[in-house]
């Protein structure tokens with residue numbers, strides 16, 4: 001044993017995204033999503049019609065510490081939306097400690113976990129209530145709302161993981177986009193993607 005033993009926590013989780021017992025809440029607004037969507041005119045049009053303060057996603061999380069071995073548990077609530085033909089996404093990231101894994105369990109709505117590795121692998125996995133994606137370390141990940149109601153997930157990952165948001169920005173966006181089709185969604189290559197840089201150790 002290497003230090004004090006943390007206290008267990010009861011969490012009441014509501015499928016609409018409320019996490020009773022959370023220690024932090026943060027929200028991302030439309031104005032925070034600069035550079036995320038490829039269709040910049042469509043994004044600019046929504047900023048001017050809805051305003052920069054319009055909510056796009058929010059996170060409620062609970063952590064009992066940041067030390068090696070501790071877990072963060074939280075809920076993420078993504079509002080539906082489209083920017084041109086691209087569905088609403090989270091910023092997306094690789095964990096700062098890149099081998100840290102994460103679980104995403106769908107509480108409500110319909111979404112896709114878009115997952116890529118720096119050496120070119122790509123996966124897009126749809127989840128609906130009752131389904132989860134167990135995301136191993138080394139996968140860049142982003143949530144995508146492909147439905148017309150909030151996409152709510154319960155997530156859990158190592159508290160020391162951290163987030164590297166520059167990995168996607170430096171590559172001109174993720175390799176694939178999740179776009180609307182006549183019968184739902186599909187992935188399409190992102191023409192602006194320039195390849196991922198190596199992860200620094």
Ligand SMILES: O=P(O)(O)OC[C@H]1O[C@](O)(CO)[C@@H](O)[C@@H]1O
Nearest residue numbers: 059075076090091092093143155
């Ligand atoms: O941190 P980002 O990429 O903005 O996206 C938020 C997502 O990441 C998480 O914070 C957890 O990794 C989720 O809550 C949420 O879906």
